[in-house]
Amino acid sequence: MLNERSLAITQDCESCPIRHRAVCARCESDELLRLEEIKYYRKFEAGQTVIWSGDRMDFVGSVVSGIATLTQTMEDGRTQMVGLLLPSDFVGRPGRSSAAYDVVATTDLVMCCFRKAPFEDMMKRTPHIAQRLLEMTLDELDAAREWMLVLGRKTAREKIASLLSIIARRDSSVNMRQVTDQLTFDLPLTREAMADYLGLTLETVSRQISALRKDGVIVLDGKRHVTVPDMGRLLEEAGDDADGGLFD
Amino acid sequence: MLNERSLAITQDCESCPIRHRAVCARCESDELLRLEEIKYYRKFEAGQTVIWSGDRMDFVGSVVSGIATLTQTMEDGRTQMVGLLLPSDFVGRPGRSSAAYDVVATTDLVMCCFRKAPFEDMMKRTPHIAQRLLEMTLDELDAAREWMLVLGRKTAREKIASLLSIIARRDSSVNMRQVTDQLTFDLPLTREAMADYLGLTLETVSRQISALRKDGVIVLDGKRHVTVPDMGRLLEEAGDDADGGLFD
């Protein structure tokens, strides 16, 4: 399904002409074809590190399938996840040659990569690409700032509810049943990874998830499979407006 | 002084041809002149709100002098500052018509604004502007992500030290004495604003500032004027690498 908001398209990455039209949806030039010549795929297993912070990074790319995380770590080992990369998310930074964060595959992961120099050349020749990247980066900036509110001001329970809301909204595994207003999905993160995203300990994550289960906000089937009987309730628990445009 | 990294230049905003060359430093086209026709200035007094979250926003612009903050507020009043706008910082978002955050002047403030529609037109005609904005937005994204680490994983003392480092690095009021390695500057924020930035209460901010003073990490002259006798020491307290490229 072609998603106007994404730079690359999830499932049909093999049909690249379509996907690359998304890079530059308003542009019909043959630049689209040239992208074909400089792209390649990379596959990673769950747990593998895609790139270490500070390493030379000579590609940019986007997630085709699977989930990766961006994390920062202090010398003493405290780590904070600063981004969650879901299919169609873009990685890398034109104009910078080394990675700013650790990028780790949390599930099996396929990325569609472009060598950086040719990608930058093409960006110069194809103005819409820079504009598309600008839009996407602004969206990411908004998401990062929303997360700052979560990290700085929300309680542990609200943090968990916020994370579940985000995954419910964005994870492609989400299965929505329109009639009952129920959502089901698998948590793509361990308790520890959730803790790193939320600025909590894994024990607190575990306790709060148990509490939300006990209170009927979520239903757990095993440790990872989540059903949300009432999305409005979950959003209330997250401290957001209950009507806050879920699937806009 | 022309700053390659900025979209607009601080002090010499009156000499706009120079400033606008910074918008598009690599571009010599006459688009620069057209910017003249659609710009205007706005002045605000300390404490005034520039725009409320959700309001219609028909301009983009940059800070000429003074300081503004971006804040998000929950229904129950908890607030989190998500950005600090210092001179040369850009505000607004091409492609979106309403403000996502409250923007408040914390000191007297002068902004140089462009009406959004003509600015967007010009962005389409002048590719380098989108590329410059992309670079700036990526810098902001990095800053936001660094702040996520501060909010999620640092102690109150480290948070204060981190904030002081950032202000020391970016505030134009900073007076550096090369020989002694001392820095002096005025805090542009109240204790409450600092608390909102750091995800703390104002009492904790006050206590930690007192503690840093007692330990000799900073010297206070009045409540706002700060001297940092040893920047390396402050960076250590912030939990960053002591050598982390201060004035790069």
Place this chain on the structure above:
DNA sequence: GCACCGTGTTGATCTGGGTCAAGGCCCGGC
């Protein structure tokens, strides 16, 4: 002069979430 208000400091006490520790569940190897 005095009252008032915004800003900041400091003390006393409380508590949400961290820390430490024990144990359960599941899966893969042997």
Place this chain on the structure above:
DNA sequence: GCCGGGCCTTGACCCAGATCAACACGGTGC
């Protein structure tokens, strides 16, 4: 089958920072 290792849960206790409260300081209006 048993063992070991991830991953997760739960309990007991502790502490950093929140909360509540009192007061200090400087400016401004009367």
